[in-house]
Amino acid sequence: MNITLIYWLIPSLIMFCCGVYGFITRKNMIAMLISLELMLNAVDINFVLFNRYLFPGQMEGMFFTLFAIAIAAAETALAIAIIINIFRSIKTVDVQGIDKMKF
Amino acid sequence: MDYSQFLAMKQEIGLLIVFLLVFLYDTFMPRSAGKQLPVFASVLMLIFTAACCFCPCLAGSESAFAGMYETSAVIAAIKNILNIGVVIVLIQSVKWANSEEMAPRRGEFYELLLVTLFGMYLMISARHFLLFVIGLESASLPLAAMVALDKNRYESSEAAIKYILTAVFSSAVFMMGLSFVYALSGSLYFQNIYLALTGQHSTMLVLALAFVISGVGFKLSLVPFHLWTADVYQGAPTSVTSYLSVISKGAAAFAFLVILCQAFGAVYANIWEWMLYALIILTITVGNLFAIRQRNMKRFLAFSSVSQAGYIMLGVIAFNAMGLAALMYYILVYIFSNLAAFGVIGAIENATGKVSMDDYRGLSKTNPRLSLCMMLAMFSLAGIPPFAGFFSKFFIFTGAINQGSVAIYVLVLIALINTIISLYYYLLVVKAMYIAEEAPVVETFKSSCGERIGLWITIAGIIGLGIVSCVYNFLLDTTATSAINAYFM
Amino acid sequence: MESVGSIILYVIVALAMVTFSVLAVTTRKILRAATYLLFTLFAAAALYFMLGYEFLGAVQIAVYAGGIVVLFVFSILLTSKPGDNSEKLASKSKTLGLVAALAMFCTAGYAMVARFMNFVTLPEHADPDMNLIGETLMGTAQGQYLLPFEAISVLLLACIIGGVVIARKH
């Protein structure tokens, strides 16, 4: 058995889909962020995989992942700051309570 | 390693210098001088803008970092357009920035704003998806912080959380799409992608395109990626909203065009052409349908801006130099029109705290000048001549139809029919101000100097940009000779 | 034909990725979710190592596992009140989430399978060494990343400013 590209891609996709599922279902905003991390991570894995399997002569995918990790860190940090900000004002991190503005 | 290539990025460097000056001023000047920061930043930005606009050496066509970065007369022009918008936003926000509760965050507002502008610059100039993503994130993440700046209002925080969550989600999906693109083409340079994709058509490519479009469409608030827009516009401080609605959107629109033609131009026909048709129709229609029922002015303008984004997209789908010129012109006009509207909203909000359309009843009796500005803005947004909005709409339609297919006629017809709906809701504002017979809600007040200057500029733009033809002529001349034409069919 | 060892390794890593991701989004306890995320990230790092991107794997562990997860844990501790650290999911949102996840899985899965089903095995290629990585990061030629590197510094600066301005009390 050869471990071809698709053998890695599917777990990575499942990871992404888990992220989607978690993002849509979890009430806790931090849990949503965790799900987001899963998605981003799946993307990173994809890049790396494509790079290594399809274009082994170069490093674009890998470097994208490298920068993506940094970006993910920045995003997370900022998002957590905002979550804490809102937690201060309404004392909850339940996302379903945050729908004052709608329609 | 040729570090002199950084010198190609003249505008970015200039902007960073402005940023640095503001940052230094904010950090090292005594607290008492903080009051002067808004004026300082505005003037600085104004100088920078003027320099960019009138210094021809900045408009050269250059490519740096092995094609990762590109600038040209067209790109310089769109950056200048954004600069102008930012100057107006800054002037209009002087009073708000000087308010008591903004005092501890005054400097940050300007710093974040300049960084996002820098991000937009990168989006526009990037010819590599990594740089583009960084630009995109720089243009959206700090915005979340800006949205949350108004700490006294809960809505501001709610808007920020909605914004950041959807933005991150969107960027994940966007990067997923990019990974597909990478898999298909083996590179993230636009030109390589263009070459590699020529002749390709696979499900993966479509999916990749859909994800990429959704990522940029999120910034542009195309339906169905627009849902954050209304809440964020409503919740954010008015100055931030106005910035978000025009500058961010304008940059994204131009970047969108660049991506679609320079990276994916080879698969225009049959693939993203039709996807964009669908998106445009949806965007214009849904935006309009939502806008009809809005009573909160900022929310109302949010949906109006959604539908405007659809019109802007007509310039993309035109896929020709005329469309590009029309798109840039549309952005310029849209900046003026929308900022005029937000200028009035901001002035009234700052003076009375009222943002509901119902509060605008009888405004013409108490504040005739503000009402007049608002009316002109509405007319311009609705595309009524002789205001600039009419010209921009006309040219964007003309540019789109230049594409020539029958489908585009149908699309433009649908867009045109939608202008009726949009006219309806714009007239609702006019009606509230001029026709409603109830007693006025808003008392007569005197708007601040900055607000007035801002309105004067925007009104001058609304009236002048169309009638004075040289702006559009310049843009069309510039685009017609631009290198980007090679990508159009 | 791969060696049995690498197949076993594949099974372990892939299974860990899938299992921990699923657990991370289904567990009711938020702190556990963070932990599962950590394991998932480790699995990903393992993958990077397997593919020969040691530097990347190291960054993954350092930044993600070391930085972000810690951030999560702190924020969880900051925001959760004792006693309500488990959440119940509405079945409606479950269905919606499932629909979205499955739709995504089917579509993207189909696209990938259609494209890569009978595709290459891992090609032989020397692992990039640190020198090369360093040059790539600092170079300005084709395929080199000085400009993004500089740009991201601005982004990070902005995020710091943003984070500070939001999170700080006045």
Add this chain to the structure above:
Amino acid sequence: MFSNPLIYFVVIPLLMLGALALCANIKQIRAVAVAGSVALMALSTYVLLEYLDMRAAGDNAPMLFVDSWQWFTPLNIHLAVGVDGISIAMLVLSSVIIFAGSFASWQIPQPKAFFLWLILLSTGVFGFFISIDLFTMFMFYEVALIPMYLLIGVWGSGNKNYSAMKLTLMLMGGSAFLMLGLIGIYYHSSADGHLTWNILEIARNGAISSGWQYFLFPMTFVGFGVLGAMFPFHTWSPDGHASAPTAVSMLHAGVLMKLGGYGCFRVAIYLMPQAANELAWIFLILTGVSVVYGAFSACVQTDLKYINAYSSVSHCGLVLFAILMLNTTAMTGAIMQMLSHGLMTALFFALIGMIYGRTHTRDIRLMGGLMKIMPYLAVCYVIAGMASLGLPGLSGFVAEMTIFVGSFQNADMFHRVFTIVACCSIVITAVYILRVVGKLLFGPVQDKHHEELTDATWWERLSTVTLIVSVAAIGCFPNFFANLIKTTFSPEIFTVLGLN
């Protein structure tokens, strides 16, 4: 630029706008309005005379006073002006009605804003009639439409919000189709790639292929047709007119609706004669229906303005109907009908406004015997009615007869039948006009309170007399107008049509 007299049709209103903005009291406002409208009238007369001179001197160009200034160079958009007999007729009509309208709104509340909008509207109207560039034409067209919203909304009466919105949206809906049509015309304006917006050049090139004509003709015709109150897009007219203030009704029915007919001719038919020839039957059915339908509807209305609005539907339907007959006589008739309808409807609306201003009702069931109370207005009303039902010596007759004779020159059964159907409108018109006159003016006084009402004031008299004299002038010396109009039908389109 300023050596061309036509440009002053836009300059004068703009100057008026400026002057109005500086006015401080009602006297100054009136002075500006009157001076401006007199200047416009003088200007249109001057252009008319000059035009006749030039024609008499043998100038056979399709349009005179042609001038063109670059505007948006890359798109070849010009501010191009030029007039032929038809445009001049329309210019004269507009200036007369604006003059009369200024006097009819002598005592309007908030005069400054009112006149500002009114003058803006007339800027659009004049600009439209002098333009020969499709873009500028369209621009002025829309400039003329939008002030209606505020004019009705602020100064109107009754269900004004609804009416103003409906009117604006429906007309803008028409202009949506129009815009598409115009852009389409532009892109097919030339075979050799030198695209142009200039009507004359497009007509000369004749490059629009028949397939595109089939698409663009309906677009433009419907686009303008909405403003021309073509069935079934006429419903803005009753509501809009009913709610509009006097001068606005006058200007709208008198001039603005003419934009529709004029545009149908100038753009749809002139530029796309082939499609016009082959698709005319569809619109003939619609307009033919319009003519009779409007008249029948008018028969049972009880609101004076509704009656008049439906009558406008009928009369304007006749305009489009005649245009579609595609021969010189019928088209001459169409333009004359535009003049005639413009003047007499303006007169009607002026009178209705004056009556409404006194009795505060427009319901004919609540009024009666006004002849006794306000004989001057009543007599004017009768004259307007007589003009409307086609009494010889007044304008309606000559226009209608020209149309009927012209229409009858089409020898096939289809055209014949519809011509006869259209002819029937003269009877129905008589029915509803006489019904109103009988109920409103004659008979005993219905409401005792009405007996104290006063007759017309001097400005009202001036306003109505202007219009009556114009109506009579057309009715008595029709050949002058017919020749003015007829000389301008460029032979080009008729050669394409294979018609005389």
Add this chain to the structure above:
Amino acid sequence: MDITIPALILCLPLFMFLLLGIAGCKMSHKLAGWLGCLGMGTCLVLSYFTAFTYYFDPQFVAENGERIQHTVFNLTWLQFTDNLTINLGFLLDPISALMLVVITTISFMVHLYSLGYMEGEKGFQRYYAFLSLFSFSMLGLVVATNIFQMYIFWELVGASSYLLIGFYYTKHSAVSASKKAFIVTRFADLGFLIGILVLSYYTKTFDFIKMTSDPSWVLASTEGATFMGASVLTWALVLIFTGGMGKSAMMPLHIWLPDAMEGPTPVSALIHAATMVVAGVYLVARMFPVYMMEGAATMFIVVVGAATAFYAAMVACTQVDIKRVLAFSTISQIAFMMVSLGVASLGNGEVSHHGLGYMASMFHMFTHAMFKALLFLGAGALIHAVHSNDYTAMGGLRKYMPITHWTFLIGCLAIAGIPPFSGFFSKDEILSACYAWSPYIGMWMSMVAALTAFYMFRLYFLIFWWNNPDYGHHKPHEAPLPMAIPLVVLAAVSCVAGFIPFGHFVTWDRMPYDIHLDWTIAGTSIVVAVCAIALAWKMYCKENGLPAKFKNALPALWDWCYHRFYWDELYMFITHKIIFNGICRPIAWFDRHIIDGTMDAFATVTNKASYAIRGLQSGQVQMYVWVYLIGALLLAGFGVLCLIM
């Protein structure tokens, strides 16, 4: 001929109209009246001069003795196409000269008469203005050089008739009568107009001289064109005749004329007895050479005329209102003229009996104008005296009003056809022409003539004899001088007009022609008339039960006649029930609810849609991303779909 005088004939009344119409309200009644009379008097003199010049100046007679048709002037008024032009001109020929005389005479008489009759009425100046307008229009009509000019003045005549009928505008009946008159004639004019359009399309001309000088050419130009089985020429002529039917109150378009009696009586005399109502006859006479070519059209005219004549006579026997009796009598007499014109042609281009019918018709038109005006003015005097229109309010008036009595009697004798009064001669010619064409039609018309004599004398006796009611304090008084003079003058004319050698002046081919009284026919008709008068005398001379007996003997017939054969009810049904309620209201409803409803529905649907999709913006960020993701996937699906397609 110099154009000054003909032009003045037209312009003077027009000028008077404008003068009195605009400045009238500033004048005194007297001034306005006398100005009107002066204007009309001048016009009268000029017309007489013109007519006499035409008839007696040899320059208007061609070498073969034919009177030429002289176009005095012919100005282009409105050019339609190269061929079709409306000219305003002045055509002088035997019939127009005749009509000039008739119109100005009657009009002047009425002007004069009105000085007395209308004295003190509100709107006196307006009245004179309208009279002038009418005179102008009528004169323009008769001198028309082309059919469109005729149509123009035709319409103007209709309008002035409308204004004059509705003179008492505060009276409901007057207003509705005027409306009815206008609309009915308008309807007829529609036919006229279409007829003109058809005819002019084929002949390429409006001009009378062109059409009538060589009618076979007209026939040739319409050759081959048919519509629904009839030739186009037939259609055109019948349609044109329809116009004439309307103005001349032929059945079934007669219903407006009796109602038109709501106008002031002098107006009835002028318009609805002498001048306007004969416009239809005049029109047919004008186009006679063309009608001659078309048998079907001629037949149509004869049938309509004969039916109308009888019908009107029957109705006239039962009416109570004296003006209505006269109105029906007018209808009947005009029908005589129509029949006469019809029987003058054989329908194949040949004339019957040397075209006697044409001459007779014109002759009768002339005499009838005089005596019918006389009768109306007499009736006016009576009404002036007793303030009622009904004969029931009168009786025995011969003692109170001798002049009126005698002049009225002369009028009655004239219309009844008793020699030597003028009606005898003209009616006799008509009967001769009828008998020559067909004995049946001759007998039919003789019967109508008998009825005429009967109903006129019924009226006469009922007014001047019958009983002697109590007039109370207000004894009926004799007419004042301005009213009496016209009566006397017209009576005198009625006495002598029959002796005019009419055939020398007016014939179909304009060749002089000697009238021969056919004494068999004349004798018969005298006997018949005398018998009818005798019967009337027996029944109505003294108050008795005989009329009631007759009425009870034939109740159905009497009812139908009294109710004018229910024509008005039928029209009422058609106009109100069918057109108004059956067409107009549904259309108005359709417009408001279906057409406008559709337009409103666009707005409603948009609003509904807006409301329906508001759930999309739920405020839940998780829903947002859900929509986002599904949207992106659907977009991809759409893209794939497009790709496959």
